[in-house]
Amino acid sequence: MxxxxxxxxxxxxxxxxxxxxxxxxxxxxxxxxxxxxxxxxxxxxxxxxxxxxxxxxxxxxxxxxxxxxxxxxxxxxxxxxxxxxxxxxxxxxxxxxxxxxxxxxxxxxxxxxxxxxxxxxxxxxxxxxxxxxxxxxxxxxxxxxxxxxxxxxxxxxxxxxxxxxxxxxxxxxxxxxxxxxxxxxxxxxxxxxxxxxxxxxxxxxVDDINELYGYQVIDSFQGVSNSNEKYARSFKKQYDEQDPIRGNILVQSYDNRYLVQNPPAKPLDRKMMDLVYSLPYQRNYHPIYEKQGGVPAIKEVKYSITSSRGCFGSCSFCALSFHQGRSVVSRSKESILNEAREIIADSDFKGYIHDVGGPTANFRNPACSRQLTKGSCLNRQCLFPSPCQNMKIDHSEYLDILRTLRDLEGVKKVFIRSGLRFDYIMADGDDSFFRELCQHHISGLLKVAPEHIASDVLELMGKPANAVFEGFRKKFYRINKGIGKEQYLIPYLISSHPGSTLESAVELAEYLRNINHHPEQVQDFYPTPGTLSTTMYYTGYDPRTMKSVYVPRSNEERKMQRALLQYHYPRNYQLVYKALKLTGRQDLIGYHQKALIRPKKGK
The missing domain is CATH 3.40.50.2300 (Response regulator)
Structure with missing residues (x-):
């Protein structure tokens, strides 16, 4: 190299x-x-x-x-x-x-x-x-x-x-x-x-908070350790204050000491974003690793471009709201083009830019003008349960960047591999981005994340109703037929998310049967720090409403829920059979068109 x-x-x-x-x-x-x-x-x-x-x-x-x-x-x-x-x-x-x-x-x-x-x-x-x-x-x-x-x-x-x-x-x-x-x-x-x-x-x-002003106290370490209800309420308060404009100082006590969190830092403006990405990175692992085979993490990002930060999607299972925040900021077109030219100049570059995106690729700007002066809304989301009427839905700036990138000399293809919000795409009255996405920016497969289809699970996830994904799915295939391409949609799915019962998993399995999709990969819900869903998993409460939430905790049930989403694999037969019996859905065992599995031998 x-x-x-x-x-x-x-x-x-x-x-x-x-x-x-x-x-x-x-x-x-x-x-x-x-x-x-x-x-x-x-x-x-x-x-x-x-x-x-x-x-x-x-x-x-x-x-x-x-x-x-x-x-x-x-x-x-x-x-x-x-x-x-x-x-x-x-x-x-x-x-x-x-x-x-x-x-x-x-x-x-x-x-x-x-x-x-x-x-x-x-x-x-x-x-x-x-x-x-x-x-x-x-x-x-x-x-x-x-x-x-x-x-x-x-x-x-x-x-x-x-x-x-x-x-x-x-x-x-x-x-x-x-x-x-x-x-x-x-x-x-x-x-x-x-x-x-x-x-x-x-x-x-600090040892005391006598000199602090304008702070809010959340439940102590002792309190959240001993009470699930206090933990849920405390997390909701932390979640609410993660806004650089309206956020407050938060204080949590630990015996005779105090943890103090200042309000979040303001997101970088476009000028600062451009500076950060213009610095003299070598765009590779350090030479000391060459003899050890390099570092695999570079492969996915070496020819990828970060175009934005932040996400106003606010999925419950994602830590972005708690880390990057809900305010979307982006780089200028010229900054992105400059990085693309650096990529093109790399001797190993084969003409394929692997990604142009961020946490959500098709978010380029704040959801609405209000966010710039008053911050993100408290107790309201931009896209859930439906797009806010104040949200500015516009793919034109992103589309202009993609068009310019794919016209650069030396570029054969510009892929989008970051997450795309299909509900944001569906809310756009102009189909130009959707058409050009299918025409130019995927290669056979487009991965999107409906995560589930059961309404009660989607509500806890903060995801749109399944009808929105179904509309997107049908439109995707209609557009591809119109442009003469055979491309496929791969939905990401999560099993055993809080709120998901065995009945919910069966409902999802039936949907997969109906659309003739057999997922090769399914992600079990992973309770990682900093998410609403993890708080639901631990406490059994939805912090937003303080209503009780069913949580599939046993290993056996989690295995059954996962198996139902991959009911076509012979290795999952026993688990699927047991799940269908437990839910009273023996009607899905048989030789008919709607059956998920066949009866056991001799029955």
Missing amino acids: GLNREQFMVIDKKDMEQRGWEELDFIIISGDAYIDHPSFGTAIIARLLEDAGFKVGIIPQPDWRSTNDFKKLGTPRLAFLVTAGNMDSMVNHYTVNKKRRRDDAYSPGGRSGRRPDRATIVYCNRLKEVFKDTPLIIGGIEASLRRFAHYDYWDNKVRRSILFDSRADLLVYGMGERQVLEIAENLASGLDIKYIRHIPGTVYI
């Missing part, structure tokens, strides 16, 4: 010597291998600090079994920044069945075992052994979603804020560029870390 390590960030003393540096301002500890690409938070923060004039080094995947690796770059002048990586380390390590994963796309050669469980906590405690007086700041998805007392699926209990267990001085939540730059400026000016308590998008711990 001919990678030149001098163009990457500092990772060892030799790199420091080549630059003539005796000391670094910041050292980033990451649970991921170092990939210098803007799809990775470590690279973005490192490059942004470098652009601001700071000397930055990275220690990727240090061996946590001793303190040696943590000392390899010396003591930073200003602070250590610690992240578990692009994923929560427990999600990275374990399946929904709590079985250890064998692979890790964020590690050299794709091999697991290069980071510890609860990496943020382990790394911080190792650093504290050696660098007791050096400021310690945590961030990334693991820290962000565990900033309050939270239910932990792997321990099956409520854990306290990660800020206590890590013993860090400050926690940065959400997308951290604004916060990190302001923290860096404060530290560089000589301000002690214990006085940096004013920055939006940060969390800290």
Whole structure:
């Protein structure tokens, strides 16, 4: 590949010597291998600090079994920044069945075992052994979603804020560029870390709250640990305040100490977004990994372009509302084209841009003008149960970018692989985007996410009625027939989501039979930190209404629900047979057209 390590960030003393540096301002500890690409938070923060004039080094995947690796770059002048990586380390390590994963796309050669469980906590405690007086700041998805007392699926209990267990001085939540730059400026000016308590998008711990003003108190760690109802109400309050315009300071007590969350940081504006993605990323893994087979995570993103952040879709099972927020921000067309030209210039580029999108590819701007001045609506969603009448539905800007990209010399195809909101597409009175999506931007298969079809489950998920997906499905095939293409729709589905009964799973199985779709992959609901659905799973309440929610908890029922969605596999026969008997749906056992399975032999 001919990678030149001098163009990457500092990772060892030799790199420091080549630059003539005796000391670094910041050292980033990451649970991921170092990939210098803007799809990775470590690279973005490192490059942004470098652009601001700071000397930055990275220690990727240090061996946590001793303190040696943590000392390899010396003591930073200003602070250590610690992240578990692009994923929560427990999600990275374990399946929904709590079985250890064998692979890790964020590690050299794709091999697991290069980071510890609860990496943020382990790394911080190792650093504290050696660098007791050096400021310690945590961030990334693991820290962000565990900033309050939270239910932990792997321990099956409520854990306290990660800020206590890590013993860090400050926690940065959400997308951290604004916060990190302001923290860096404060530290560089000589301000002690214990006085940096004013920055939006940060969390800290204090012994008393006498000097705080305008805050709201949520239930204590003890309270949410002992009462499911208090946990649900507390999470709803946290969820409601995740808005940079109308959000308030939140306080949660832990015995005689207090966790304080400042309101969220404002999203980056377009100018700042353009800056972030214009920095001199090498768009590849560091050369040290070449002999180990590289780092698999680069494959999906190397020729992909992030065009936006944030999502006003607000699906209950997604942590985006709690992390990136509901305000959508996007890059300028010129910024996106500049990145595309860099991709085209890559010697390995074969003409295919793999993706142009974000959390939701077809969201480019805030849902409505009101969000710009008053924030996102409290207790109302933009798309659920139906599109808000104030929402501006417009694909024209995104479509213009796609048209220009596919006309660039050297580009054969521009794919869209990020999630698309089919209800937003259906709400658009202009079919231009839908037609050109089918004509130019998919290759045989389009994956969308109805997640379920039972109305009571969809309501808890915050997803549109099945009639909307059914309308989208029919229109998709009608458009493809009109343009002379044979392409197929692949629906993503979740089994065993809170609210889903065996009867719901049977209903979904019947729908799949009716549309003649046999999913190869089905995702069991995974209770990860920071989502409404996880709160439903743990507490048995819907935090939005405080109504009781049925939760399929037993392994046997979860297996049956999953099996029903793949009733065509012989390996699932016994589970499907049992589920149909338990639900009184023996009418679906037989040789007739509507049967899911055949009778057992001899019956």
